[in-house]
Amino acid sequence: MSNITVMPDRSAGTPATPAGRERRRQRRPRKPINTQFRTAVSPHQLNTTRGRIIYWIVLVIVVVSFTAAFVFPLYWMVTGAMKSTEELNAIPPTxxxxxxxxxxxxxxxxxxxxxxxLGNTALYAGGAWLLTLAVDVSAAYALSKLRPALGKVVLALMLSTLMIPPMVIMLPAYLTVKEVPIFGWNLLNTPWAIWLPAAANGFNVFLLKRFFDSIPRELLEAAEIDGASPGRILWSVVIPISRPILGVVSILTVVNVWRDFVWPLLVLPDSDKMSVSIGIASLSSQMPQNVLVASLVIASIPTIVVFFLFQRHIMAGLTAGSLKG
Structure with a gap:
């Protein structure tokens, strides 16, 4: 008969069973959890009555201060046009x-x-907006989905133009508009002098391409199986789901054309074809100060309206395409 050696249990009387091992783990002293908060005020302090009061006071002061810093110039401009020139220049101001x-x-x-x-500027901004959407959307779609040969090189050259200061290319762009290469056309005093440079925007192409990259490839392949051509896919599939980024490109294009001063001053010397910014600047020395301020208010109304129309698309379009899921 063989001798069987039974090893004693080390748990000091606790049977070597799963329940016993669980009781041993419970008896072990747990190390205290050291919770550290990397904020100026911990959540425990914010949950107190004093913490809530201080939090809301600071929040209201910060929000009101930043709102006043942005809104007060607009308020001063609107009310300044309602004053006489003497009251507008009075010290202390009213x-x-x-x-x-x-x-x-x-x-x-x-x-x-x-x-x-305003009619001239609306013509320039509207034409630039339509031409920008036609050119930049097509270019971004081709670079993102059609992927032509040397597409990455073309995109790199477009983005490199963003590193060049606008004043550096002002003279070459003016000479190009004055006499278009190959064709020899003179585009001065024509809307094309504003439309063509506005459409050649590498930043807009980059924004649109990033958004188009986030569109699932399977969606376009399903349209291809149904017999849709690339142009049909762009018009019926891509553009309807790209409204956020199209809103961003639209507001950027319209605002840039509306507020531009130097380029329209060079290419639109005729007084009958001036934009609103050039017209106000050219006649500012002959106008009373309150009338000048009133003209600035009227000139800024269209851009404010465009902003409110497209404001919900701004953040959605700028953040679209940044994450793929």
Whole structure:
């Protein structure tokens, strides 16, 4: 008969069973958890009554201060046009007009011919917007989905233009518009002098390409199986789901053309074809100060309207395509 040696249990009386091992683990002293917060105020302090009061006071002060810093210049401009020239130049300044009057706005509209200037600028901005969408969307779609030969080289050359200061290429661009290579056309005093440079925007192509890269390839392949051509896929599939980024490109294009000053001053010397920024600057020395301020308010209204129309697409379009899931 063989001798069987039974090893004693080390648990000091606790049977060597799963329940016993669990009880041994529970008896072991646990190390204290050292919770560290990398913030100026810990969440425990914020949960107190004093912490909540301080938090809301700081939040309100910061929000009100930043809002006032951005809104106050607009408020000063709008109310300044309602004052007389003497009240506008008074020291100390008055925050409210002594007599609310819209005469400054009416004089600005009549004396500066803002109707013609705004019409010209709307023509330039609208044409630049349409041509930009046609050219940049097609280029971005080709680089993203069609992937032609040397596509990466073309994209790199487009992005390299963003590293060049605009003033450096001002003279070559002017000479190109004055006499278009090969064709020999003179585009000065024509809307094409504004439209063509606006459409040649590498930043817009980059934004659109990043968004198109996030579109699933399977979606386009399903359209190809149904017999859709690349142009049909772009028009019926890609553009409808690209509204956020198209809104961003639209607002950037319209605002850039509307507020541009140096380039329209070079290529639109005719007074009948001036944009609103050039027209106001050319007549500013002959106008009373309150009328000048009123003209600036009227000229800024269209860009504000465009912003409110496309504001919900701005953040959605800028962040679209940054993550793929």
């Amino acid at each position: 925050f409210l007009p002594s007599h609310f009057s819209l005469d400054g706005y009416l004089e600005a509209w009549d004396l500066l011919g803002l109707g013609t200037l």
